[in-house]
Amino acid sequence: MSNRHETQKAEEAINQPHYRIYVPEEIGLAGKSIGEKEMQPFSISFFPKPIRWIGYMIAAFFVLVCVALAVLNIIF
Numbered sequence: 256m257s258n259r260h261e262t263q264k265a266e267e268a269i270n271q272p273h274y275r276i277y278v279p280e281e282i283g284l285a286g287k288s289i290g291e292k293e294m295q296p297f298s299i300s301f302f303p304k305p306i307r308w309i310g311y312m313i314a315a316f317f318v319l320v321c322v323a324l325a326v327l328n329i330i331f
Contacts, residue, residue, distance in 0.1 A: 299307060 299310070302310075
């Protein structure tokens with residue numbers, strides 16, 4: 256039996272190159288010299304739930320406005 260949770264990624268999958276963010280070598284070396292950690296991939300799931308819901312509502316509003324404008328353009 257594995258100690259890994261069923262949704263947890265395998266260690267070797269996390270270290271694959273397609274999971275890493277491209278950082279130019281000069282910026283990476285400058286960051287290491289001042290002690291910064293490696294950049295993490297962006298994921299909306301790291302935001303708190305209220306912030307995510309606000310973002311979803313804003314996105315839905317823009318989609319609805321675009322659909323409404325398209326429908327009004329066809330009608331008039």
